Amino acid sequence: MKTRRFGKEGIEISEVGLGCWQIGGNWGEVDEATARSVLTAAVESGVTFFDTANVYGDGRSESLIGKFLKEETPDELFIATKVGRGPMYPGDYTEAGVRADIEASLSRLGVETLDLVQTHCVPSEIMRSGEIYEWLQAMVDEGKIRRIGASVETVAEAEMLIENLESLYSLQVIFNVFRQKLIATVLEKAKEREIGIIARVPLASGLLSGKFSADTAFGEEDHRNFNKDGDAFNVGETFAGVPFDKGLEFVKKIESIVPEGTGLAEMALRWILDFDAVSTVIPGASRPEQAIRNASASDQERLSDDVHQQLKALYDTEIESAVRGAY
Ligand SMILES: NC(=O)c1ccc[n+]([C@@H]2O[C@H](COP(=O)([O-])OP(=O)(O)OC[C@H]3O[C@@H](n4cnc5c(N)ncnc54)[C@H](OP(=O)(O)O)[C@@H]3O)[C@@H](O)[C@H]2O)c1
Numbered sequence: 001m002k003t004r005r006f007g008k009e010g011i012e013i014s015e016v017g018l019g020c021w022q023i024g025g026n027w028g029e030v031d032e033a034t035a036r037s038v039l040t041a042a043v044e045s046g047v048t049f050f051d052t053a054n055v056y057g058d059g060r061s062e063s064l065i066g067k068f069l070k071e072e073t074p075d076e077l078f079i080a081t082k083v084g085r086g087p088m089y090p091g092d093y094t095e096a097g098v099r100a101d102i103e104a105s106l107s108r109l110g111v112e113t114l115d116l117v118q119t120h121c122v123p124s125e126i127m128r129s130g131e132i133y134e135w136l137q138a139m140v141d142e143g144k145i146r147r148i149g150a151s152v153e154t155v156a157e158a159e160m161l162i163e164n165l166e167s168l169y170s171l172q173v174i175f176n177v178f179r180q181k182l183i184a185t186v187l188e189k190a191k192e193r194e195i196g197i198i199a200r201v202p203l204a205s206g207l208l209s210g211k212f213s214a215d216t217a218f219g220e221e222d223h224r225n226f227n228k229d230g231d232a233f234n235v236g237e238t239f240a241g242v243p244f245d246k247g248l249e250f251v252k253k254i255e256s257i258v259p260e261g262t263g264l265a266e267m268a269l270r271w272i273l274d275f276d277a278v279s280t281v282i283p284g285a286s287r288p289e290q291a292i293r294n295a296s297a298s299d300q301e302r303l304s305d306d307v308h309q310q311l312k313a314l315y316d317t318e319i320e321s322a323v324r325g326a327y
Contacts, residue, residue: 001046001298006279007169007196013078016295017049018042019284023064024056028219030286039068041288045295051282053082054105062108070110081105082120090123095135118149124157153326158186170196178204178240180315187277196279199272204240207247208268235325246322257310269297
C-alpha cells in the first residue's frame with residue numbers, strides 16, 4: 001500500500017482508505033463479526049485511514065471502530081468522522097448541539113482527540129455563515145479535535161470553502177468515473193492550498209464493480225432501494241446520482257475499456273488515484289474480500305492516457321447529462 005501526503009501538515013495516509021458507512025447501516029445487514037473482519041482485512045492490507053460519521057447506524061460505525069481500536073490497537077490509524085447530520089439538520093444548528101455530538105463521537109471512538117471532524121453535507125448557507133466552523137475551532141483549541149474538514153455535495157460548495165475557510169484541512173467529495181466535474185475546478189485549487197482531498201462513493205455504490213444487473217434487488221434497509229431516486233437524501237450519494245438502469249448501460253461500455261489483467265472495480269479506483277490531488281480514496285466494504293480487493297488498486301499501474309481519454313469521452317458525451325442531484 002502506497003501512502004500519500006494528506007493536507008498541509010504533510011502527514012502520510014494510505015492512498016486507499018476504508019469507508020465505514022457499511023458497518024453502521026443503510027446497506028443491508030452487516031453483522032458485528034463481519035464488520036470486525038472488514039476493519040481487520042483493511043488494516044492488514046495496509047489501510048491507515050477510516051472514514052466514518054456519528055450518524056452511521058446511529059453511532060454503530062463509530063462504536064465498532066472504537067472497539068477495534070481498543071482491542072487491536074493498530075498503529076497509526078487515522079479516523080475521520082463527521083458532524084452535522086441528525087436532528088440538527090438542516091437548520092437547527094447550535095454550539096451546544098455540535099458540542100454534544102462531538103463528545104458522543106469521542107466517547108464512542110474511545111479517544112481523547114478526534115483526528116479530523118468533517119461537516120457532513122450541511123446546507124450551503126450553514127457552511128457559508130461559518131459559525132459551525134467557529135464552534136469546531138473552539139474544540140480544536142480545547143484539544144478535542146485536531147483538524148477541521150468538510151464533506152460537500154457540490155463543486156460550488158467545495159470552491160467556496162477552499163476560498164474562504166482558513167481552517168479547512170480537507171474536503172470530501174464524490175469523485176468517480178461517473179462524476180468528473182471536479183477535475184477542472186476543485187482538484188487544482190485544493191492542491192494549491194494543500195487541502196487534502198478524500199474521494200467518496202468511488203464505486204458509485206457498487207455499480208462500478210460490475211456485479212449488478214437489471215435483476216439485482218436491494219433490501220428495504222438499503223439506500224440503493226429507498227434512496228435510488230433521492231427520496232431520503234441527496235440522490236448523488238446513491239449510484240453517484242445516475243439512474244440505476246442507465247448506470248448498468250454505462251458499466252457495460254466501461255467494461256470494454258478495462259485493461260487486460262485488471263478488473264472493473266480496481267480500474268475505477270485506479271482512475272481516481274491517477275489524480276495526484278487526491279489524498280485517499282475511501283471505498284466502502286460490506287465484506288472483508290472487498291476491502292482486500294480495493295486495497296490492491298494501490299499496487300496497480302497508472303492507467304494509460306488512452307484509457308483516460310476514453311473514460312473522459314464517455315463522461316462528456318453520455319454520463320454527465322444523466323447525473324441527477326446537487327452537483
Ligand atoms: N455525505 C458523505 O459524507 C458521504 C456519503 C456517502 C459516502 N460517504 C463515505 O464514503 C464511503 C464510500 O462510499 P460508499 O460506501 O457510499 O460507496 P462505494 O464505495 O462507491 O460503494 C460501496 C459498495 O460497493 C460494493 N463494493 C465495494 N468494494 C467492492 C468490490 N471490490 N467488489 C464488489 N463490490 C464492491 C459494496 O456493495 P455491497 O455492500 O452490495 O456488497 C459496497 O457496499 C462510505 O462508506 C462513507 O464512509 C460519505
